[in-house]
Amino acid sequence: MHRAKAGNDGQLDRMPKELIDWLNKPVGRFLRIEAAAAAFLLVATLLAMSLANSPWSEHYFSWWQVEFGLRLGQMEISHSLLDWINDAVMTLFFFVVSLELKRELVLGELRQPRQALLSVCAAMGGMVVPAGIYLAMMWGHSAQHGWGMVMATDTAFVVGCLALLGSRIPLQLRVFLLSLAIVDDIGAILVVAIGYGEALNYQALALAGIGLLAVRGMAWLGIRNLMLYFLLGAGIWLAMDHSGIHPTVTGVILGLMTPTLKWVSDARLHQILHNVVAHPPGQKWSGNTQARMMLRTAEAAAREALSPVERLEIMLHPWVGFLIMPLFAFANAGVSMGDITFSGSLVPAIVVSFIIGKPLGVFLFSWFAVKLGLAVRPAELSWPMLMAGGMLCGIGFTMALFIAGLGMAASDLNEAKLAILVASVCSALLGLAFLIGFSVPSSLQKSSRHRQNSDKLPKESANGSQRATRALQSQTK
Known part of the structure; x- marks a missing residue:
């Protein structure tokens, strides 16, 4: 018990480990x-493939054709389960791909x-x-x-x-x-x-365009609540779904619009965290205290020290x-x-x-x-x-x-x-x-380089011994 406690005390600069942390490690x-x-x-x-060629194949194929949707007054949107997966859920796939592309173009190899x-x-x-x-x-x-x-x-x-x-x-x-x-x-x-x-619906396209302008306006105003952006993105998807353009394009456009600049600089984050660390151990973080406000500021600063592209990619x-x-x-x-x-x-x-x-x-x-x-x-x-x-x-x-x-x-x-x-x-x-x-396996590459270096050693040793002999002779004279 004392040994485990000491081990934990020796890692106070890290977050506590839970079982889920070991499961999340491969997705870093x-x-x-x-x-x-x-x-x-x-x-x-x-x-x-197994279900499609099994006695349950009829249930497998019919399940994906089940229709469901939403109805708001005169407006109704209804798709089969397969269409919801291919058109709506896959929008997130293209959104993440677009985030990765923008990150590579601005911060990665493609710059x-x-x-x-x-x-x-x-x-x-x-x-x-x-x-x-x-x-x-x-x-x-x-x-x-x-x-x-x-x-x-x-x-x-x-x-x-x-x-x-x-x-x-x-x-x-x-x-x-x-x-x-x-x-x-x-x-x-x-x-x-x-x-x-399909045939274009210009009214729906105009609504989608207004939604995209609203996204740009929210970013310009400094709004950083991701839930608001997701709700607005859902509205843009609905407009695009009626526009005649495949709605997954929404994910690509929004991904490319996501900023790559972080809001909090490294220097500001360091100073804010320093202010938190400056509080003595045992400080009460609960209640409406200055320490609690400083802790909440540090939480926001740590979150905003990553650009929106990186945060969303890590999340999704x-x-x-x-x-x-x-x-x-x-x-x-x-x-x-x-x-x-x-x-x-x-x-x-x-x-x-x-x-x-x-x-x-x-x-x-x-x-x-x-x-x-x-x-x-x-x-x-x-x-x-x-x-x-x-x-x-x-x-x-x-x-x-x-x-x-x-x-x-x-x-x-x-x-x-x-x-x-x-x-x-x-x-x-x-x-x-x-x-x-x-x-070529890396082990073979290393052994090959080692052999090449070892082949040079006798010659280098001989040269070294000759120089030492000449130096000794000159000292004797």
Whole structure:
């Protein structure tokens, strides 16, 4: 007991530890969340496939078609459960993706223009080339309108595959693929907004625009209550839902509007915390006292020492990774194998577009960008490693299923989903195999450097002994 107490007293500069803190440890950073979320996605996908081909398949599919909504006077909004997940819940997914993109553009790797252009050009190639291959193979077919689904890359599964390789691959490849996937997601939602929208309702668009202006006005006035922003964001989503533009675009716009500047500087935070620490131990913090007011000021200062982009990302990213994306996969990945009627060209078009078109587009556009001087390739990121990483980009899963649900006819949807699953699995296996082949374990790298250094030791020792001999001779003379 005394030993435990002493251990706790020795860490008074840290927050008390609870059991939930050990569970939350893996979700501390973006890459760790994405890597762990990939496991949840995989489980949700396997469960959806199992239920879709089980005796409970009828209940599984009918559950997602249950209608519910809201009615306020003459205004009514009603969607199926599947539509609520795909249109409303996924808005938070795109909001977090947009937050990450803005953070990278302002504070991260993408703030350097030439480094950013490598990922941007690679993402463009990974969208244009697969879409071109798909259109060439499906021209004149009823599923031609589904060209957007082969442009997507699943960030969670890509990062999850990279996590399996650990230190065998360079950090620059992780940064490159993460940036590429984020840009790819934004490109995909723009494709949704432009290519899969409906007839525009200008009144609803005007209301959405007024809502966005209100968000900007609240930020200008210094309003920092997140709940007010979420309520206003919900109103903007409702207006966008009636506008003819896919409502998930709301998440992208609001994410890009989120400020990256923090309100409380490091110097001010340090001074406020110093004032709290200056109070002697045993000070009463309850009641309407100066000490309590100072403690509340310190609480607000610690919160506002992070920019809104960072705060919202930390708050929402675990929910998106561990709840929203698996829920989307569980609702959309179920494919009844008995209901599939192969058309002959749809499955090959999707598989070829992902497995061949994705890495080819990523590599070619990156190569041209570097050769033209538009972008710079990090020294640690070799061309073979970049090509292997491009193969992982063929994992289109989440966004591919999302766009397939918008652009495919019901008769082709199951076939498209199956092709997306097959292409994603093949791309993951090929990408991992090539990355393992091109990578060198860090232990071997260290041993190689050690051998090189040891080879130099005899020569250096001989030179040293010769210098010592000459010095001794000169002293003797």
